[in-house]
Amino acid sequence: EDQVTQSPEALRLQEGESSSLNCSYTVSGLRGLFWYRQDPGKGPEFLFTLYSAGEEKEKERLKATLTKKESFLHITAPKPEDSATYLCAVPSGSARQLTFGSGTQLTVLP
Amino acid sequence: ETGVTQTPRHLVMGMTNKKSLKCEQHLGHNAMYWYKQSAKKPLELMFVYSLEERVENNSVPSRFSPECPNSSHLFLHLHTLQPEDSALYLCASSQGEGAEQFFGPGTRLTVL
Numbered sequence: 065e066d067q068v069t070q071s072p073e074a075l076r077l078q079e080g081e082s083s084s085l086n087c088s089y090t091v092s093g094l095r096g097l098f099w100y101r102q103d104p105g106k107g108p109e110f111l112f113t114l115y116s117a118g119e120e121k122e123k124e125r126l127k128a129t130l131t132k133k134e135s136f137l138h139i140t141a142p143k144p145e146d147s148a149t150y151l152c153a154v155p156s157g158s159a160r161q162l163t164f165g166s167g168t169q170l171t172v173l174p
Numbered sequence: 175e176t177g178v179t180q181t182p183r184h185l186v187m188g189m190t191n192k193k194s195l196k197c198e199q200h201l202g203h204n205a206m207y208w209y210k211q212s213a214k215k216p217l218e219l220m221f222v223y224s225l226e227e228r229v230e231n232n233s234v235p236s237r238f239s240p241e242c243p244n245s246s247h248l249f250l251h252l253h254t255l256q257p258e259d260s261a262l263y264l265c266a267s268s269q270g271e272g273a274e275q276f277f278g279p280g281t282r283l284t285v286l
Contacts (some may be wrong), residue, residue: 105266107178107277108217151217160205160230162275164175164217167212 066091066156070165077172079160080141085168087152088134097135098162100151125130142172176200178278180265184286189255193282197248197265205271206248208240209264211280218262223248224271255285 067090077083089097091123096115100108112121114130121128124160125146149169153162178199187193199206210222222230223242237259239251248265263280266275 095272096274100277105262105280105282107180107280110274110276113274114256153217160224160271161207161219161232162217162223164215166214 066146066154066163068154070150070152070154070162070168072168073166076173077139077142077170078145079172079174082138082140082142084139085137085150085170086134087153087165088135089154091154091156091163092131093157097130098153099135099137100153101102102149102151102167104149109149139170142170144172144174146170147172178231178265178267178276180263180278180281182281183279184253184282184284187255187285189257191255192251192253194225194252195250195265195283197250197278199246199248199265199276199278201269201276203262203267203269203276204245204271205268205273206242206245207275208250208267209266210249212264213261215234220250231245234268252283255283259283260285269271 099111102108112128149167151167153164156163182206205224210218221240262280265278268275
């Protein structure tokens, strides 16, 4: 059974304090890994797609990387507006569905 | 309107009511999805429609009934719900199966 595990569950950072979020996965044949940001009471917002080990994507203060077993979302010099829950997901089963992790709730304090 | 829209944004209903959630995507995608998101739990896939045909039904109770009249619209008909059905219901769309999905803002459903 495909599984996606995210850690930590919650992370509190001071503004400017860089850190990384982890997404480890167990799938039979990776067909991509997606990162999303979700603000309270809203739908997830698509951030990145990674397809192969070694691939990296960047957007503002966020950089996503991928290995054969896990993905990291690196946050450099975060700001309070980066506070959100970050989700990762992989296509699974028939690839008609995504298996989501439980998310990391990030809080950036001013 | 752009992206994926959902109406209503908030819904309170009694256990004997019948209501419907509406989703519309303006991205030209050919697959649409319904998800349920409960507090402290991962997103749960409910239904998948590909080219207007239902292709996945993840053991969802029959009190939830989806409808996809065309590739841009998706409905979720609700009847005789239970309090444990209270959650955020999210619609998403994608171009092709296994591709990144784009989500609507969700409908916050409360069942009394």
